[in-house]
Amino acid sequence: MPNYRGGAGHFDHRFAFDAREVIDDGYGNQVAGDFKERFQQNADVIVMKGGEDVMAARLEGVQPIILRVRVSNYSRQITTDWQARDVRTGELYNIMTITKDSYSGSVFEMFCRSGVAIG
Secondary structure: OOOOOOOHHHOOEEEEEEEEEEEEOOOOOEEEEEEEEEEEEEEEEEEOOOOHHHHHHHHOOOEEEEEEEEOOOOHHHOOOOOEEEEOOOOOEEEEEEEEEOOOOOOEEEEEEEEOOOOO
């Protein structure tokens, strides 16, 4: 993943982070329900543009991005079972990996893809 060191002004996108509800199926089993918004947070979006894998994904209608959010009590809850949703466009992103920025340690970088099955 690129090591991008943008300033405070780069977190200009608003994303909602959704997790699946766990529901009882009536027989005592826990099953995954629909996604429900847990919180919203400003984010920095880096669109992946190059490389053979990225170009192949884009031909299939999949857009890989790196989504960067500041570390907070909320963002620490995010797992790869969650989805990210662009509040402005409604575009859904499957969260593939989550890492902490090794430069500052104050930002989570999530490799995400749109146009793929979620969860």
